[in-house]
Amino acid sequence: MKEDVLANVLMTYITGSYARWDHPVPTDPAQVDALSEMLAVPAETASLLLRRAGGCIQDAVELWTGQSSLPDLMALPGIEAALQRLGQAAGSGEKVLVYSDFDADGVTSAVILKEGLEFGGIQHVEAFFPCRFQDGYGFHAKLIDRFHEEGINLIVTADCGITGWDACEKAKGFGIDVIITDHHRPGPSLPDAVSVLNPHLPSWEGFRLHHLTGAGVAYLLAKAFLLQRGLGDGIPHDWGTDMLAMSVAGDGHPVTGLNRLWARQGLKLLQRTHRPGILALLCVSGVFKMGQDLRLYDVNDSPNDTAADKLGENVPDEWEGLGRWDEGTLGDLVQGRPLEFERDVMFALVPRINAAARLSHARDAFALLCENDLRKGFELARELDRLNRERRKIELAILEECYERIGKLAVEPAAGDPATWLAAGKDTGATRYGYPRYSICEVGREWHQGVVGIAASKVRDRHWRPCALMAGEGPVLKGSVRGIPGLNVHQALSECREFLVNYGGHESAGGFSVRDEDIPAFADKFEGVVRKLLEDKLLESVLQLDGLLGVEDCRDDVLMPLVSLEPFGAGNPRPALGVFGARITGARLLGKTGEHLELTIGAKGGNYNQARLIWFGAGHRSLHVCFPGACDLVFTPNRDTYLGRERVSLYVEDVRLPWSMLGGNYLSLARYIPDGSPTVVYTWSSDAAASIWVGLRRLGAQAGLHLSGQRGALAHNARVILEKGDGVVVSTAPWELIDEDLGRELRLLVVHPPVSGKSSEKLTQLSMTPGVESMFLDTYVDDSIRWLHARYPSKEYVERVWKFLIGRPGNGKIPVWEASPLYKQGIAGLEGAAYEQQLVLLGSCISIMMELDMISSDLVNRMPMFVLHRPKGQVSLSGSPMYVQGRRLRKTAGQLMQRFEGGLRHGGKR
Numbered sequence: 055m056k057e058d059v060l061a062n063v064l065m066t067y068i069t070g071s072y073a074r075w076d077h078p079v080p081t082d083p084a085q086v087d088a089l090s091e092m093l094a095v096p097a098e099t100a101s102l103l104l105r106r107a108g109g110c111i112q113d114a115v116e117l118w119t120g121q122s123s124l125p126d127l128m129a130l131p132g133i134e135a136a137l138q139r140l141g142q143a144a145g146s147g148e149k150v151l152v153y154s155d156f157d158a159d160g161v162t163s164a165v166i167l168k169e170g171l172e173f174g175g176i177q178h179v180e181a182f183f184p185c186r187f188q189d190g191y192g193f194h195a196k197l198i199d200r201f202h203e204e205g206i207n208l209i210v211t212a213d214c215g216i217t218g219w220d221a222c223e224k225a226k227g228f229g230i231d232v233i234i235t236d237h238h239r240p241g242p243s244l245p246d247a248v249s250v251l252n253p254h255l256p257s258w259e260g261f262r263l264h265h266l267t268g269a270g271v272a273y274l275l276a277k278a279f280l281l282q283r284g285l286g287d288g289i290p291h292d293w294g295t296d297m298l299a300m301s302v303a304g305d306g307h308p309v310t311g312l313n314r315l316w317a318r319q320g321l322k323l324l325q326r327t328h329r330p331g332i333l334a335l336l337c338v339s340g341v342f343k344m345g346q347d348l349r350l351y352d353v354n355d356s357p358n359d360t361a362a363d364k365l366g367e368n369v370p371d372e373w374e375g376l377g378r379w380d381e382g383t384l385g386d387l388v389q390g391r392p393l394e395f396e397r398d399v400m401f402a403l404v405p406r407i408n409a410a411a412r413l414s415h416a417r418d419a420f421a422l423l424c425e426n427d428l429r430k431g432f433e434l435a436r437e438l439d440r441l442n443r444e445r446r447k448i449e450l451a452i453l454e455e456c457y458e459r460i461g462k463l464a465v466e467p468a469a470g471d472p473a474t475w476l477a478a479g480k481d482t483g484a485t486r487y488g489y490p491r492y493s494i495c496e497v498g499r500e501w502h503q504g505v506v507g508i509a510a511s512k513v514r515d516r517h518w519r520p521c522a523l524m525a526g527e528g529p530v531l532k533g534s535v536r537g538i539p540g541l542n543v544h545q546a547l548s549e550c551r552e553f554l555v556n557y558g559g560h561e562s563a564g565g566f567s568v569r570d571e572d573i574p575a576f577a578d579k580f581e582g583v584v585r586k587l588l589e590d591k592l593l594e595s596v597l598q599l600d601g602l603l604g605v606e607d608c609r610d611d612v613l614m615p616l617v618s619l620e621p622f623g624a625g626n627p628r629p630a631l632g633v634f635g636a637r638i639t640g641a642r643l644l645g646k647t648g649e650h651l652e653l654t655i656g657a658k659g660g661n662y663n664q665a666r667l668i669w670f671g672a673g674h675r676s677l678h679v680c681f682p683g684a685c686d687l688v689f690t691p692n693r694d695t696y697l698g699r700e701r702v703s704l705y706v707e708d709v710r711l712p713w714s715m716l717g718g719n720y721l722s723l724a725r726y727i728p729d730g731s732p733t734v735v736y737t738w739s740s741d742a743a744a745s746i747w748v749g750l751r752r753l754g755a756q757a758g759l760h761l762s763g764q765r766g767a768l769a770h771n772a773r774v775i776l777e778k779g780d781g782v783v784v785s786t787a788p789w790e791l792i793d794e795d796l797g798r799e800l801r802l803l804v805v806h807p808p809v810s811g812k813s814s815e816k817l818t819q820l821s822m823t824p825g826v827e828s829m830f831l832d833t834y835v836d837d838s839i840r841w842l843h844a845r846y847p848s849k850e851y852v853e854r855v856w857k858f859l860i861g862r863p864g865n866g867k868i869p870v871w872e873a874s875p876l877y878k879q880g881i882a883g884l885e886g887a888a889y890e891q892q893l894v895l896l897g898s899c900i901s902i903m904m905e906l907d908m909i910s911s912d913l914v915n916r917m918p919m920f921v922l923h924r925p926k927g928q929v930s931l932s933g934s935p936m937y938v939q940g941r942r943l944r945k946t947a948g949q950l951m952q953r954f955e956g957g958l959r960h961g962g963k964r
Contacts, residue, residue, distance in 0.1 A: 308625025
């Protein structure tokens with residue numbers, strides 16, 4: 055049977071990729087006006103600033119200007135002892151070791167400390183990074199013997215060490231002093247160190263530095279050391295901010311306060327970098343463009359007469375460490391440009407730096423950042439770029455295997471009920487309908503241990519479940535966990551510790567080791583712990599909107615001030631702007647393989663004001679997105695330069711059906727829903743359930759949606775709403791939700807009578823359950839019949855839709871969006887049908903015709919089209935499995951409706 059590609063549009067796109075879009079928080083108009091005048095910015099920009107600043111005008115101004123000031127460094131708790139010990143090392147010629155974590159934050163922390171300590175007069179400074187695979191994260195006691203043998207006198211940790219009790223104790227036994235700089239949360243006690251610098255210590259609370267990265271803490275120590283040594287004036291004010299910008303991007307820390315100041319300064323410094331390794335990485339990653347005569351030096355080539363040699367010639371024999379590469383000298387070889395924090399740092403530089411530790415060793419990335427020779431810098435940059443490409447391939451293979459396994463766990467529709475035949479959302483797989491577990495726990499013995507963490511993040515994002523992935527071939531496997539809001543990952547792992555060799559982490563992510571034989575027990579325990587920790591929380595991904603616009607407002611002059619809030623990142627995300635009820639007026643696929651989708655939208659009343667948006671990676675969704683003819687969408691504005699002119703490009707974040715056009719028939723249901731009492735609304739139709747749910751959500755109700763066959767985590771939100779007792783759940787199978795021993799009063803509203811004998815019997819039994827007050831709303835019987843004909847159309851409706859389609863201009867090729875109900879009300883003559891009922895009817899008819907080879911979907915000039923194939927003779931509808939099944943259901947549905955209506959009509963209770 056051919057796939058009914060349009061039959062599930064309503065259920066599939068009733069929400070977007072995010073389960074919930076939260077509207078902007080209201081702001082005080084007087085504050086908005088005052089801030090708008092103070093900063094000379096539009097009201098939309100002032101409103102957004104106030105929201106992000108929690109209503110504080112001072113914080114809003116700081117966010118806009120990006121200005122912040124360093125704390126009194128000499129007043130930081132622990133700094134005095136640290137500086138005294140560093141001064142002793144500078145005066146005695148001791149060997150100092152910077153012991154750092156292996157990720158981008160750790161590597162940049164090590165660069166800052168090494169440079170700062172050397173500038174301050176410490177002559178012997180080395181950097182060490184534990185191996186991800188042999189050592190794992192942390193400050194390890196087992197390595198102290200090696201450092202003692204190498205004559206190390208002082209260890210300064212970077213981005214680690216706050217739980218290094220054993221390592222500090224062992225170092226002390228060897229006479230090695232330790233200074234800890236870290237930003238991870240402390241344990242129950244502090245290690246025995248000369249000094250511990252950590253913004254999460256209670257003594258640091260008044261400094262408001264809890265968002266610092268590991269590099270940020272290291273920078274404060276290095277800066278204080280230079281000031282104490284009287285060298286503050288000899289160091290550029292922006293020294294180290296390039297490293298700080300990469301650390302903020304790499305650790306995903308808020309781009310606010312000092313982090314924002316450093317990110318802005320660091321972007322400028324990276325753009326005019328004095329570091330040959332970073333210049334090479336900018337070129338290799340494609341951020342900077344290289345002239346046609348420049349090719350990267352390859353060890354198999356002769357370096358003579360290559361443009362890379364010309365670059366190398368511009369590096370002085372003795373690098374002072376504080377210079378700049380000269381654009382006048384290199385401009386004919388390297389074309390630089392203003393950098394963006396997300397695109398160029400977060401998604402270009404940081405992944406390549408992290409690739410070193412993921413697949414090789416962090417010292418490769420450290421060597422690149424410290425490299426003085428430009429030719430050698432290019433060699434190192436090429437290696438990191440190669441590792442990153444290899445990492446992508448490994449990650450893709452892990453993801454494909456995970457998604458395949460998860461898809462096999464998809465829940466099927468409830469057996470024996472033909473009304474659920476189309477409720478399963480076959481074209482969406484487990485993402486939308488079928489994954490019933492609360493957690494994802496998968497193991498791959500051939501997976502790469504250095505990549506499972508980033509893969510777990512993407513699996514988590516796709517399925518919105520806490521995800522634990524494990525890798526390794528030996529008796530002990532390494533795992534990474536990524537959580538969702540409401541779940542403390544560290545707490546979850548601690549409750550599973552009986553099955554773990556070790557574990558660590560924080561609220562949103564963690565790592566662990568587990569013996570091979572304990573994996574099944576760990577997976578079961580993890581599932582139970584996650585379910586317990588999330589038992590009273592809704593499982594839904596949320597997209598926070600920063601503003602609502604009309605299509606006419608999607609202009610450069612309105613949006614450019616919002617773009618000026620750069621750099622964007624955690625704590626200051628790129629503005630998410632909603633356009634509701636927009637009419638789709640055009641679409642085409644972009645990219646070599648059509649992987650991206652370009653949408654053109656216009657105002658609902660006309661096409662005079664239009665906006666063009668790009669949705670990356672959504673080319674495969676073009677048919678379903680365009681078919682409704684209208685949509686709600688959320689986009690982000692992005693700065694773009696074209697032919698030397700700056701403009702704003704609009705990138706789609708999410709798309710859903712136009713809610714303003716849905717659920718209008720059910721707004722009156724609110725009067726039947728009592729305040730403070732849980733209510734279940736029953737309908738046999740999953741399409742109707744979606745429409746009712748949207749109608750209730752539009753009214754501001756706390757509403758859940760539950761479909762037949764959904765269990766476990768799939769039914770979680772519905773159960774939470776009912777248990778809290780102040781919401782409403784729309785369900786096609788309420789008997790699967792409600793226990794016999796309710797313990798409270800519950801109202802059951804039967805909006806549409808059941809269309810199968812099994813459902814009729816179960817609903818009747820439920821209505822007789824003690825504590826259930828049943829009400830049959832017979833005013834919606836005709837509405838139920840319309841849904842029946844829309845989902846399972848008769849021959850007459852199929853013929854009318856065909857006549858409508860062949861009557862459209864275009865020689866049998868119709869743009870998908872022009873086949874929607876918006877282009878002709880009452881396409882098939884379904885009297886009184888709402889927009890969504892017409893949409894379902896049209897989709898059902900086209901799906902039937904596709905099964906009969908009368909219609910196909912295709913791309914014509916990269917535009918999604920319906921292509922009509924006129925049959926040469928008579929066409930028998932019995933060749934469509936979808937039509938035949940619908941015909942059987944229609945024969946019995948009417949009789950069942952009448953029978954049930956007779957038993958539960960006019961609010962009576964059986």
